[in-house]
Amino acid sequence: MTTRTTPTRSTQVQLVARPQGWPTHDDFRTVIVDLPELGPGEVRVQNEFVSVDPYMRGRMNDVKSYTPPYPLGETMAGGAVGRVVASTAEGIAVGDVVLHQLGWRDVAQGPAAAFRVVPELPGVPLSAHLGILGMTGFTAYVGLLEIAQMQPGDTVLISGAAGAVGTAAGQIARLKGAGRVVGSAGSAEKVALVTQRFGYDAALCYKDAPVREQLPALVPDGVDVYFDNVGGDHLEAALDVMNRGGRIALCGAIAGYNTTDRVPGPDNMAKVITQGLTLRGFTLGDHMRHYADFARDMGEWFAAGQIDHDETVVDGIDHAVDAFLDLMRGASTGKMVVRTGPRG
Incomplete structure (x- = not known):
């Protein structure tokens, strides 16, 4: 010993x-x-x-x-x-x-x-x-690239943008060629942070006004990929602006984790049908086969100084x-x- x-x-x-x-x-x-x-x-x-x-x-x-x-x-x-x-x-x-x-x-x-x-x-x-080098970064990687099948040029929306997964997802989306990256956060300071450091083109503070009211102005051409960490009103707002064939990765629903009441579901689920949307939830245990790809990409980005973390x-x-x-x-x-x- x-x-x-x-x-x-x-x-x-x-x-x-x-x-x-x-x-x-x-x-x-x-x-x-x-x-x-x-x-x-x-x-x-x-x-x-x-x-x-x-x-x-x-x-x-x-x-x-x-x-x-x-x-x-x-x-x-x-x-x-x-x-x-x-x-x-x-x-x-x-x-x-x-x-x-x-x-x-x-x-x-x-x-x-x-x-x-x-x-x-x-x-x-x-x-x-x-x-960023572990399960947090891997969650963002899998959600964007495997679950939501993000493609170069896509407009990507990410809720919880200033959180651990959100800060990783914004940067990965940018490094993988997203056309526009938009997020939500809980304060003006966090909005400034994600747009200045973490790859976001724009972000909204969800405490300023209902997300549903703020979001359309930030995505005038609609959203192709939505990475959802929040659920509730954020998912509802995202459904309003999804482009036809859009893909939604359901990673978390923190809006309802601590409530004792039932969280109201979106009132616009018909959009899933009319826009031909795909909503897919995931947990990492089902996707560990992608870890080698993540480790390779993240290692290269990290070595090149292309990834920031907080x-x-x-x-x-x-x-x-x-x-x-x-x-x-x-x-x-x-x-x-x-x-x-x-x-x-």
């Missing part, structure tokens, strides 16, 4: 109650766990960053979905990146940077198969492996719930992560 100075306890955040509407701190607890000695083929990892993501809200509900709900009384699962501090596994050494899905904890331990070694890129924070960092595993609630309220820009390791 190889080791460096290694922690023997892990601080973890667990779900203890199913949220009704908006989650509260009472739905979670923080525990400190004594770690056992490493068994054969195991590793111990000092996490540096833990991911909080919108999909986690759905897993807090005890409903059938594409992935099982979070069990009560267990540590929240999700993406994390850290550095190996002890290993009895061949192929994973102390000091290696690894990704895993063991979630909201400052120290992770388990079999080697639960961890994937990733490169440490000069000048790039490890958190990028949770965002993140909101909250310090301390004990503030993971705060970070998640801020994310759900739209208080973050780019990828939201919790820093569990030292400042770098």
Whole structure:
């Protein structure tokens, strides 16, 4: 077994109650766990960053979905990146940077198969492996290019433009030859950000007026591809302006994640028929065969300085719930992560 100075306890955040509407701190607890000695083929990892993501809200509900709900009384699962501090596994050494899905904890331990070694890129924070270089960037890539079949010259509309997936999707659309990229965001500052840094030609603030009223002026020639992270009023507004044969990738519906009432559906679904539209939902597990293409393209763009990325960092595993609630309220820009390791 190889080791460096290694922690023997892990601080973890667990779900203890199913949220009704908006989650509260009472739905979670923080525990400190004594770690056992490493068994054969195991590793111990000092996490540096833990991911909080919108999909986690759905897993807090005890409903059938594409992935099982979070069990009560267990540590929240999700993406994390850290550095190996002890290993009895061949192929994973102390000091290696690894990704895993063991979630909201400052120290992770388990079999080697639960961890994937990733490169440490000069000048790039490890958190990028949770965002633009990881599942966030891959979500944008799959949604645009596989699900919506974006073509050069298309007008592309993206809701949640200032979020982690939205900032990636705007840039990928531009790099893949979109004719016009338009988005929605939650403040004037975020509108300025996405148009100045993340590939958008124009954007609207959905808090200024109904999206349905604002959108037509931004897309006078209609929309060919809509990447939906929001649902609700955004989907309704998009249906109004879709061109014939348009394609809609349904990635998320954050507008309804925390409501206790039924979210009204669009009143213009007849557009799907009259315009010959395609609406297709997706989750990444069905599309991992495209990961090699994503890794190749994103690696080339990143090396060439063609991709920008942003993140909101909250310090301390004990503030993971705060970070998640801020994310759900739209208080973050780019990828939201919790820093569990030292400042770098």
